[in-house]
Amino acid sequence: MKVPDMKMHIMDSKKIILKSIDEIKLMHESAQLVSKTLGLIAKEIKPGVTTLFLDKLAEEFIRDNGGKPGFLGMYDFPNTLCVSPNYEVVHGIPNNKPLSDGDIISIDCGVLKNGFYGDHAYTFKIGQVSDKVEKLLDTALESLYIGIQEFKLGNRVGDISHAIQAHNESNGYGVVRELVGHGLGKDLHEAPEIPNYGKKGNGKKFQNGMVIAIEPMINMGTEKVVFLKDGWTVETADKLPSVHFEHDVALIDGKPRLLSTFDFIYESLGIKSEEENEFKWNEASS
Numbered sequence: 191m192k193v194p195d196m197k198m199h200i201m202d203s204k205k206i207i208l209k210s211i212d213e214i215k216l217m218h219e220s221a222q223l224v225s226k227t228l229g230l231i232a233k234e235i236k237p238g239v240t241t242l243f244l245d246k247l248a249e250e251f252i253r254d255n256g257g258k259p260g261f262l263g264m265y266d267f268p269n270t271l272c273v274s275p276n277y278e279v280v281h282g283i284p285n286n287k288p289l290s291d292g293d294i295i296s297i298d299c300g301v302l303k304n305g306f307y308g309d310h311a312y313t314f315k316i317g318q319v320s321d322k323v324e325k326l327l328d329t330a331l332e333s334l335y336i337g338i339q340e341f342k343l344g345n346r347v348g349d350i351s352h353a354i355q356a357h358n359e360s361n362g363y364g365v366v367r368e369l370v371g372h373g374l375g376k377d378l379h380e381a382p383e384i385p386n387y388g389k390k391g392n393g394k395k396f397q398n399g400m401v402i403a404i405e406p407m408i409n410m411g412t413e414k415v416v417f418l419k420d421g422w423t424v425e426t427a428d429k430l431p432s433v434h435f436e437h438d439v440a441l442i443d444g445k446p447r448l449l450s451t452f453d454f455i456y457e458s459l460g461i462k463s464e465e466e467n468e469f470k471w472n473e474a475s476s
């Protein structure tokens with residue numbers, strides 16, 4: 191089976207659902223629970239660990255914190271996490287194969303809490319990775335924030351899409367076409383679609399109260415992907431590595447405000463980062 195976000199232009203026929211500040215506060219909680227789950231997983235990722243182990247850990251943590259795994263059972267997906275190592279792009283299914291030194295793994299996690307979804311993703315390194323992979327990771331992560339910067343009043347979807355595409359393609363990388371970011375709310379996939387490629391000034395206009403998931407999926411080589419017969423796993427056509435980063439962002443007072451954070455991951459990994467500072471949302475002032 192194919193999930194709706196694998197098919198373009200399904201979500202865009204739906205109406206954009208704007209959220210009140212109180213609803214955005216609830217969505218902040220859902221997104222933060224995903225962030226904390228990824229932070230917990232970051233501590234456990236090492237050679238020898240299986241993705242099924244990580245999946246169980248995530249499910250327990252989400253339930254212990256008053257949430258439900260957002261992906262489990264959605265379009266019949268069998269697990270809590272989507273785990274996509276190396277040349278898998280997205281939607282990989284957890285299994286018993288141990289992680290190895292030098293691998294990368296994209297972990298996408300969803301939570302349903304208080305009726306709202308959180309949905310975000312990070313690509314982790316297992317041990318030491320090559321310089322080439324390191325550069326791919328850095329570039330894709332930079333493009334996430336370059337995209338977030340375009341989520342402001344006066345802009346349109348194409349401004350995010352174009353910015354993400356330009357940054358990655360100018361570094362020689364392939365930008366996946368078949369999978370896209372999306373609106374987020376009481377449904378995991380709401381309008382509008384947020385492609386990672388497009389034209390400046392095109393597409394739906396941004397409005398305060400919009401909440402979207404921006405999620406560049408970037409390949410070291412060709413942009414072309416293959417959908418496997420398991421109905422889920424998406425791989426690069428040339429079997430070169432692919433990375434995926436995803437944040438949930440609300441448009442508040444004309445500016446992009448992060449509902450998710452990689453801070454818990456960075457805390458677990460001992461990384462110092464200021465990349466999110468300008469997008470932090472101070473709930474108390476809204």
Ligand code: MG
Nearest residue numbers: 309403405436
């Ligand atoms: Mg998403």
Ligand code: MG
Nearest residue numbers: 298309310311
């Ligand atoms: Mg996701």
